[in-house]
Amino acid sequence: MKHTIKELEDIASQIRRDIVRMVHGCQSGHPGASLGCADFFTALYFEVLNHKTDFTMEGAGEDLFFLSNGHISPVWYSTLAHAGYFDKSELATFRKLDSRLQGHPTTHEHLPGIRIASGSLGQGLSVAIGAALAKKLNGDKSYIFALLGDGELQEGQNWEAAMFAPFNKVDHLIASVDYNGQQIDGPTSKVLALDDLQAKFEAFGWHVINTDGNDMQAIVEGLHYAKTLTGKGKPILNLMSTQMGAGVDYMTGSHKWHGTAPNDEQLAAALAQLPETLGDY
Amino acid sequence: MKKYTYTEKKDTRSGFGAGLHEAGKKNENVVALCADLVGSLKMDAFIKDFPERFTQVGIAEANMIGIAAGMTIGGKIPFTGTFANFSTGRVYDQIRQSVAYSNKNVKICASHAGLTLGEDGATHQILEDIGLMKMLPGMVVINPCDYNQTKAATMAIAEYEGPVYLRFGRPVIPVFTDPDQKFEIGKAWMVNEGTDVTIIATGHMVWKAIEAGEKLAELGIDAEIINIHTIKPLDDEAILTSVKKTGCVVTCEEHNKFGGLGESVARLLTTELPTPQEFVATNDTFGESGTPDQLMSKYGLDAVNIVEAVQKVIGRKK
Numbered sequence: 380m381k382h383t384i385k386e387l388e389d390i391a392s393q394i395r396r397d398i399v400r401m402v403h404g405c406q407s408g409h410p411g412a413s414l415g416c417a418d419f420f421t422a423l424y425f426e427v428l429n430h431k432t433d434f435t436m437e438g439a440g441e442d443l444f445f446l447s448n449g450h451i452s453p454v455w456y457s458t459l460a461h462a463g464y465f466d467k468s469e470l471a472t473f474r475k476l477d478s479r480l481q482g483h484p485t486t487h488e489h490l491p492g493i494r495i496a497s498g499s500l501g502q503g504l505s506v507a508i509g510a511a512l513a514k515k516l517n518g519d520k521s522y523i524f525a526l527l528g529d530g531e532l533q534e535g536q537n538w539e540a541a542m543f544a545p546f547n548k549v550d551h552l553i554a555s556v557d558y559n560g561q562q563i564d565g566p567t568s569k570v571l572a573l574d575d576l577q578a579k580f581e582a583f584g585w586h587v588i589n590t591d592g593n594d595m596q597a598i599v600e601g602l603h604y605a606k607t608l609t610g611k612g613k614p615i616l617n618l619m620s621t622q623m624g625a626g627v628d629y630m631t632g633s634h635k636w637h638g639t640a641p642n643d644e645q646l647a648a649a650l651a652q653l654p655e656t657l658g659d660y
Numbered sequence: 661m662k663k664y665t666y667t668e669k670k671d672t673r674s675g676f677g678a679g680l681h682e683a684g685k686k687n688e689n690v691v692a693l694c695a696d697l698v699g700s701l702k703m704d705a706f707i708k709d710f711p712e713r714f715t716q717v718g719i720a721e722a723n724m725i726g727i728a729a730g731m732t733i734g735g736k737i738p739f740t741g742t743f744a745n746f747s748t749g750r751v752y753d754q755i756r757q758s759v760a761y762s763n764k765n766v767k768i769c770a771s772h773a774g775l776t777l778g779e780d781g782a783t784h785q786i787l788e789d790i791g792l793m794k795m796l797p798g799m800v801v802i803n804p805c806d807y808n809q810t811k812a813a814t815m816a817i818a819e820y821e822g823p824v825y826l827r828f829g830r831p832v833i834p835v836f837t838d839p840d841q842k843f844e845i846g847k848a849w850m851v852n853e854g855t856d857v858t859i860i861a862t863g864h865m866v867w868k869a870i871e872a873g874e875k876l877a878e879l880g881i882d883a884e885i886i887n888i889h890t891i892k893p894l895d896d897e898a899i900l901t902s903v904k905k906t907g908c909v910v911t912c913e914e915h916n917k918f919g920g921l922g923e924s925v926a927r928l929l930t931t932e933l934p935t936p937q938e939f940v941a942t943n944d945t946f947g948e949s950g951t952p953d954q955l956m957s958k959y960g961l962d963a964v965n966i967v968e969a970v971q972k973v974i975g976r977k978k
Contacts, residue, residue, distance in 0.1 A: 486762050494733050496762045505723045509730020539723035
């Protein structure tokens with residue numbers, strides 16, 4: 380372990396503070412799933428991923444991460460800043476004119492850490508597979524990580540990719556699903572039920588594991604365990620249960636905070652629950 | 661003064677296959693992907709020599725575009741292959757976000773474009789793809805005119821860094837460009853110098869323009885014929901130089917008149933040199949089943965239609 384669980388939890392607390400402040404600062408954006416995935420991003424970037432903050436597009440010899448559900452950009456931007464990709468002061472520009480921190484992540488403004496645009500849903504798994512195929516051709520045994528939203532799995536392209544990866548033995552790929560059961564119009568169970576995702580992916584030929592995405596110890600262990608499953612002919616799917624809005628009591632578990640910014644009062648209430656550990660931007 | 665020599669008949673898609681094979685020999689980063697149309701796209705030679713650099717994605721074009729975009733991150737130069745309809749309209753958002761907006765070095769190679777796909781009918785005959793692709797910021801759009809030019813274009817785009825749409829076709833058509841040509845993206849080819857009218861043609865319509873030019877000569881009309889193989893970026897200078905001389909223009913394309921080459925030329929001329937222009941293109945319509953020749957005739961894309969357009973546009977000169 381590079382960090383203790385407590386240290387990682389402290390980082391996640393700062394990232395959560397940044398998320399609500401960023402979304403409040405521009406009165407737009409998506410706090411719910413950003414908060415829900417703060418623990419995952421912390422575990423990934425501060426414990427699991429073999430990466431360099433001296434960013435190159437190719438990332439030869441490095442593990443690569445792809446975010447498919449690009450609307451949770453606040454959590455990624457804060458994570459990248461605290462990991463050292465760019466100065467955290469830039470977080471104040473989120474969603475504002477002339478910012479590199481666009482509403483959805485993009486390479487267009489050359490923000491270090493981002494390798495492809497995402498936001499229009501359902502495309503990230505295909506991209507991650509392509510990056511994995513290129514690594515294989517280059518003899519690079521690094522890992523490819525991806526994060527997909529659960530509602531996003533309603534997009535058909537995911538299932539084209541889900542069919543492709545096991546058939547072609549793309550087995551250095553670890554895709555996590557942010558399984559929070561919520562989407563814009565309500566619970567996924569009411570909008571378009573995903574039903575038994577584990578059985579669905581297993582039927583497509585994936586090795587599926589389950590983790591608690593809001594338990595730091597569980598995520599770190601889950602992602603390390605996922606790595607041990609690679610190289611055996613199957614892609615890995617980490618079905619990661621999370622709570623939308625985790626860490627802020629009044630946002631937790633509700634789709635209403637999918638894409639709503641807190642007002643001044645709500646911001647203060649949120650920050651009171653999230654200790655400042657690394658210093659606000 | 662004509663600058664072409666008719667040799668034989670070949671399909672442009674075979675030119676793509678040959679060019680892909682050559683590009684693959686030259687650069688080991690060139691990779692190919694196909695959505696269950698290897699034979700139609702003439703990818704066999706590449707696959708035979710570089711099996712590890714070929715990815716069969718099955719009938720899943722959206723996934724193909726995403727995978728191709730991802731492969732560029734590892735330094736690969738992916739050439740995706742399927743019919744033009746499935747290369748563009750079906751996967752427009754994937755191209756828009758993962759390729760164009762992300763500025764990925766993907767070469768979207770599209771066969772069976774336009775009416776000349778023939779008997780399969782309108783579901784497969786896209787006449788809107790040039791418009792779709794040229795509207796994407798940063799996308800290069802190329803529609804070569806014969807086997808040799810398609811081969812040269814395929815090799816050239818492997819050396820160009822950035823997203824490209826390469827459009828070609830199904831039927832065998834005359835081969836008349838130089839087999840050893842150097843293809844320059846964005847550089848028009850002067851097919852025939854003339855003084856009375858500028859005929860600007862792309863793709864399969866270039867040979868039709870040549871046929872029209874011969875008929876026009878019999879009528880005493882000296883037509884300048886320019887091949888615009890690169891619709892974007894457009895060779896503004898070549899077009900303006902010619903039109904300054906001739907004072908009128910006819911554009912020819914196997915594509916809807918909305919959004920195609922003709923509109924690109926019209927945009928240029930309206931801002932720089934307002935000039936009478938006629939369009940030889942399909943007129944806001946889908947195609948239908950039939951032989952390529954029957955369809956080109958029915959939808960007004962024959963040499964005779966170009967001749968008529970030239971006579972009309974010359975009459976509009978002040």
